[in-house]
Amino acid sequence: MQSIVDIIAQELSVSSNQVNAAVALIDDGATVPFIARYRKEVTGGLDDGHLRHLSQRLTYLRELEDRRQVVLASIEQQGKLTAELKADIEAADNKTRLEDLYLPYKPKRRTKGQIAIEAGIEPLADALLDNWNLDPELEGQSYLNKEAGFEDVKSVLDGACFILMERFAEDANLLQKLRKHLLGQSHLTSTVAPGKEAEASKYQDYFAHSERLANVPSHRALAMLRGRNEGLLQLSIDVDPGDDNKLYSSSEGIISNHFGLNLSDQTAAAFLNKVVRWTWKVKLSLSLETELLGQMREQAETDAIKVFSTNLSDLLMAAPAGAKVTLGLDPGFRTGCKLAVVDNTGKLLHTGTIFPHQPQGHWDKAIRTLVNIFQQFNVELVAIGNGTASRESDKLVGEAIKASASIKPQKLIVSEAGASVYSASEFAAQEFPELDVSIRGAISIARRLQDPLAELVKIDPKAIGVGQYQHDVSQSQLSKTLDDVIEDCVNAVGVDLNIASIPLLTRVSGLNKSMAQNIVNYRDSHGKFENRNDLMSVPRLGPKAFEQAAGFLRISNGSNPLDKSGVHPETYPVITKLIEQLNQPIEELLGNKAALRKADITSLTTESFGSITVKDVIAELEKPGRDPRPAFKTAEFKEGVEKISDLKPGMTLEGVISNVANFGAFVDIGVHQDGLVHISSLTNKFVSDPREVVKAGDIVKVKVLEVDVHRKRISLTMRMDEEVRMQKQPSARTKKVQKASNKQGSTKSANAAMGNAFADAFAKLKK
Incomplete structure (x- = not known):
């Protein structure tokens, strides 16, 4: 083994x-x-x-x-x-x-086969299996047992049948063969539940659907499974697709061949064929169907979780705008636009509310307020949430920037997915107990622009809006995977020890929530950390936690210049030898590639620190505290295109990839409804995975192929030579389903009813 x-x-x-x-x-x-x-x-x-x-x-x-x-x-x-x-x-x-x-x-409940064995019928079963020329009726006469309930030959032969059925069904090698066979040729079929046609209209693609089980992609599998769980679809496995003669299943042939039952006209052939047929139909077909559907679900969940984790990683590792004074604006109509100004470290400076939009319509007053805020706080960035009234608020901020004489901040529309979750969280309540939840949302939007990673770690990743059927997968597996992703991202970037929040510190290698709380408490009572060794004074943070965490915690302008880098304190002795070898102080070596490349690596290696470690240390000194995230850049939404009805086929736009699925990518083009670029429209070359071309957060140029305002469906392409599509008219079947749906008083209306399952789920998730 x-x-x-x-x-x-x-x-x-x-x-x-x-x-x-x-x-x-x-x-x-x-x-x-x-x-x-x-x-x-x-x-x-x-x-x-x-x-x-x-x-x-x-x-x-x-x-x-x-x-x-x-x-x-x-x-x-x-x-x-x-x-x-x-x-x-x-x-x-x-x-x-x-x-x-x-x-x-395996210990099991008393079965019919076991009862027959206890009644002494097993020798009969063995005899008929070994000698096919025996007469079952004649042989069965010798095994009558009235006390055990086997009063006639029929019940005796049934008992022998149950013994062999259980034996066959528990053969591990047979089960392997059947699984391989079913995976190789069986089809998954989906049909609408009787009488549920109107209610299940969003699943109409699966009303009469069949495809090879092994080829079902995760998004379709999860859509059909959701439909089944809602009682709207019926799923089954067709073992012999295309074969109308169901009298003898191919699986029964595998069972016969496995046990060498080459039966024809032998006396016991009918009995043994019955054993084979019942083994498949009674014992194995249902259990294997359940098992294979379970395996399909598990694989689909694994794929969906992988999609989610990749998108989350891309989002967390998005480019930060940097340490700049930022105004966060959470747009709204009736309740107004909430404002929050934060300084370059994310500290709250000012809050307020303006009412530029209807019904109040204080447009000019709102502009004056914004201009005053720009000048009072030297605002460098304006982060506008991408929810309701975002494009109208974007126009407002644009006019305010034009009206501002000296301060001209840069405006950007920022995803506000999850901001409301943070606003109502326990952490937000502790951080800003006196503020309304809507103001907390504006703070989150501002900080998200400054540093997406530092802000998004405060939010349950399932609320960020980059998942695929996230509520249909194993929640424990999903949480574990997403926690791993966040841990990897946080530690890849590093954390500023003197400004990091508790949620961010919690994700640092070796730290937990209580340690993070103790670090913040120590910082609040003793002032900022001057060097990494100060961590050893934090209560309950021992040597092991220090070893795991220290290299990922950074201190800017501290007493030791190395503490702002990713060099681990345990390797500081290597730096000491390096300083002696190059005869230059550490301040002159940091970032000095020319000097560092003169280092003799061989003489710096020891039993404790080999050449790999030494090379890593020197690479870190060349770019101390380097951020692995890309340079910051933004998309420019087209003026005058603010809602889906403004879109026209052939229109070229700039947008941001908001989510990537196995079948394509969703793009935010500033109209409150993400468009879909199908995988075939991402590039002129064949790709099997959309992530080969795009990732969440990418800025892309797209062309509008088709717009369905009624269903809120936008089809886009990144292939600029692809021809636009004519607007499709609803089919007679579509109209019928629509009419039935409306008769039932569907609250979703026809557009949501006719959307495919993923688009519906994604739209709900975005809201």
Whole structure:
């Protein structure tokens, strides 16, 4: 049996020594970001991708091994553990295979087969299986047992049938063959639930849908599963698609072949064919269908979570506008536009409310207010939330900038997805207990422009609006994956120890919420941290936490210039030797590539710090505290295009990628309804994954292909040579479904009713 380490090493195409080293570090409490950044020497350069896979597989394989020992012990206690069975169990490389092997020995409720065995009928079953020329009716006469309830030959033969059915259905190798067969040829079929046509109109693409099970993409799988859960769709697996003769299933043929039952006109053939047929129809077809649908769901969830995590990573790693005085504007009509000014560190300076839009319509007064705020606080950026009245507010801010004589801030429309969640959160209430939730939202919008990562970590990632069917997937798996993504992003960028919030510090390697709270409390009572060693004075932050966290915590203008870099304090002795070797103070070496490249790496290496570590230290000194995020740039929404009715086919626009799915990318073009660029319209070349071309936060140029104002559907392309589409008229079927939906008083109206499942889910999520 391969060891867990060897299995993972083979999967990652690395050495067992590398995996052993990483496992030892993980078991010792080291985090993935810490190992990937500061233990390259130990692991031979395993990156965070390798380490995340390693960590997940380590957990799975250890659980598998624990279960294997339980299974072996249970079968051994029953006195049924043969050498062959033990070898099969030890060779099982996944939980499904292990449970298949355990199935015949697993304690279970008393079955019909067991009752027949207790009545002494098993020899009959064995005899008929071994000799097909025996007459079942004649042989059954010898096994009558009135006390056990087998009073006639029919009940005796039924008992023999149940014995063989259970034996066949618990054969692990047969189950493997059937799974492979079903995955290879079966189709997933979806039909509308009887009488639910109008109610299920948003799922009309799946009213009579069939496709190969192995090819169902995650978004379609999750859409159909949601429809089934809502009682609107019925799903099943068609084992023999296109075969109208259902008298004999191909699966029954596999069962017969597996047990060598080449039956024709033998005396016991009818009995054994009945066993095979019942094994499939009664014992296996339903359970395997349920299992395969479950596997499809799990794979679809895995794919959806991967989509979510990739989009979240792109969003968190979006370019920050930087440390600039920023005015956040949360737009609104009736309740007015909420204003919040924050300084270059995100500290709140001023709040207010203006009412430029109807019904109040104080446009000129609002402009004067904005101009005064620009001048009073030297505002450099204006962040406008992209919700209701955003384009109208964008126009307002534009006029205010023109009216401002000296201060000319840059205006940008910013996604406000999740801002309301932060506003009502416990953390926001603690930070701004005296402020209304809507004002807190404006603060969040301003800070999100300054530093998306620092602000978004305060919000549940499921509220940010970049997921795909996020409410239909395993919430525990989703949360774990998204937590890993946030941890990787935060530690890749680094955290300013003297201004970081509790939620941001919580995500730093080695720290937890209580440690983060203690750091902030210490900072509030003792003033800013002068160097990283001050962390050792923070209550409950011990040497292990310091080791894991210190390299990711930065101090600007502190007593030690190295503390603003990503150089870990444990490697400061290397810097001391480097200073002596180059005969220059650290202040002159920081950022001095020419001087640093003269360093003799060999003479700087020691038993503790090898060449990989030394090279990393020098690379960090060349660009101390470098930010891996891209340079900041913004999209310019087209003037006069403020709502979906302003769009015309052929129009060229600039927009921001708001979400990426397996089938394409959604683009915010400033009309309160994201447009969809199908994967085939992303580029002139074939791509299998939209992320090969775009990612969330990218600024792109698109052309409008088609606009359906009624259904709020916008089709876009990034291929400028692609021809626009003529507006499609609703089909007779569409009109019929629409009419039925309206008769039922649907609150969604026809446009939402006719939208596909993903578009509906995404629109709800964005709201």
